[in-house]
Amino acid sequence: MMPEAAEREFDVVVIGAGAVGENVADRVTQGGLTAVLVEAELVGGECSYWACMPSKALLRPGTALHGAQTTPGAKEAVTRTLDAAAVLERRNYFTSNWQDDSQVSWVKDTGIDLVRGHAWLTGPKAVEVAGLDGTQHLLRARHAVVLATGSTPNTPPIEGLQDVQVWGTREATSAGEVPERLTVLGGGVAGVELAQAFARLGSSVTLVARSGLLGNFPEEAAALVAAGLRADGVELRLNTTTDRISENNDGTLTVGLGDGTAVTSEKVLVSTGRHPALEGLGLESVGFEPDGSGHLSLSTDASGLVREAPGDEPWLYAVGDAAGKNLFTHQGKYEARATGDAITARAKGELTGTPDAWTRYAQTANQHAVPSVVFTDPEWPALGAPLRRPGGTGTTHRPWNCSSRWPGPPFTRRTTKGGRRRWLMRTARSSSARHLPVRTWRNCCTRPPLPSWARCRWTGSGMPSPPTPHSARCGSACWRSMACELFELTSQFG
Ligand SMILES: Cc1cc2nc3c(=O)[nH]c(=O)nc-3n(C[C@H](O)[C@H](O)[C@H](O)COP(=O)(O)OP(=O)(O)OC[C@H]3O[C@@H](n4cnc5c(N)ncnc54)[C@H](O)[C@@H]3O)c2cc1C
Secondary structure (H helix, E strand, O other): OOOOOEEEEEEEEEEOOEHHHHHHHHHHHHOOOOEEEEEOOOOEHHHHHOOHHHHHHHHHHHHHHHHHHOOOOOHHHOOOOOOHHHHHHHHHHHOHHHOOHHHHHHHHHOOOEEEEEEEEEEEOOEEEEEEOOOOEEEEEEEEEEEEOOOEEEOOOOOEOHHHOOOEOHHHHHOOOOOOOEEEEEOOOHHHHHHHHHHHHHOOEEEEEOOOOOOOOOOHHHHHHHHHHHHHOOOEEEOOOOEEEEEEOOOOOEEEEEOOOOEEEEOEEEEOOOEEEOOOOOOHHHHOOOOOOOOOOOOOEOOOOEEOOOOOOOOOEEEOHHHHOOOOOHHHHHHHHHHHHHHHHHHHOOOOOOOOOOOOOOOOOHHHHOOEEEEOOOOOEEEEOOOOOOOOOOOOOEEEEEOOOOOOOHHHHHHHHOOOOOEEEEEOOOOHHHHHOOOOOOHHHHOOOOOOOOOOOOOOHHHOOOOOOOHHHHHOOHHHHHHHHHHHHHHHHHO
């Protein structure tokens, strides 16, 4: 017999305790509302355990070694290759061995309730949860339900794919050993980063991409990254379709390609994009239906509000990957701050209708100033809406070559590899420059001179072990240099 469901009421119910869900719950709690987070897996979500953190932890040792190997004076001291076991061990450290205790402590210390279980909507402002411990919960929201459920990998139409065991990005970033041969399907950011990480760990890597690499980036980015991959021995099979996949008697997998050739390897990583994780969330109970491809999608306004949701007052929001706008942690957290503040303001009667652009309740920078980095070696940082995104804004961009007042290790590292420092800025000068969604690392931003309007602080709330700066832990110095330059640029533009 099903145990009786415990019914509780909160101001805000947040489904999904990834980096973004945590941030919304934090924001509304800071605004004086009560909030509950519902999480089906690990508090901290994809970024902490299977995406940003482990992938960057896998990349960093190879980048450091390569930097030394290409620096006269240092290269003479480098006589060995990467210690793969030590790299995987270091990766385990960054994922806290897939234990979320520290993030759970943070949630509790912040005054947010946590329910571990799988949640779905049963009607407006009503959420049911099947607890991981077998309990049932009914959660009622006085003001808002926020969907922060992340994204799900796409399954490409490849014959035989359902019959074999392949890696997704989760299996790659949490791998316990380095395969002798690895075939990567997909030339997006995750595909190129993981191809390079495993090539430098010793795998013989073939990357197959239906079109070119990095379709949302300028061609020179793709060319630079391709050259870096080839230098690491990655075989690139571009503009090539994957038709079928099958398992051989020895357990290896053979991928049949559209050009009639085949690639055999111990592991195949499928990294062909992601879509919002909205299935199984009971959205049908409030009137939403899947599209022709079977996927649900939600249209949100600048505050993250799903306007089509039934009811007289606004109550349903989607943020982060679930909203399907910009699938980055920092951008999702930016959305979370705006949405959290909008929910709080609406609850207090301080906000009605759609918020004005560039107010604290609007995610305006999503259209104008999305910073991102391809963390390969060489790295490719970019700022602005992606250039070739289907259905993109079509905004005119021009390259912006910067010099920096703060030369440091990332710069020298990139110049040794022939990398370049180029930003893609909107051509039009506008007030948007004042509002770039940059809340970045403390150790960067405390450096003078900073514009007086810069509201800058560390966003480490969702990170496992403050106060160690995330950038240093991941070795992603690029973030720091990028943030510094954004301030430099915005002070010039503003
Ligand atoms: C390999 C890889 C590398 C990446 N590297 C970077 C990077 O370097 N920098 C960057 O900015 N971004 C990176 N990203 C993207 C980044 O990981 C995502 O944008 C980010 O994790 C999205 O956060 P989120 O909170 O929206 O979703 P998630 O982190 O996916 O969190 C969603 C949470 O909701 C939970 N959930 C889902 N459904 C339910 C339900 N019904 N009930 C209860 N709980 C539920 C899930 O268990 C999950 O914990 C990377 C992605 C990948 C795949």
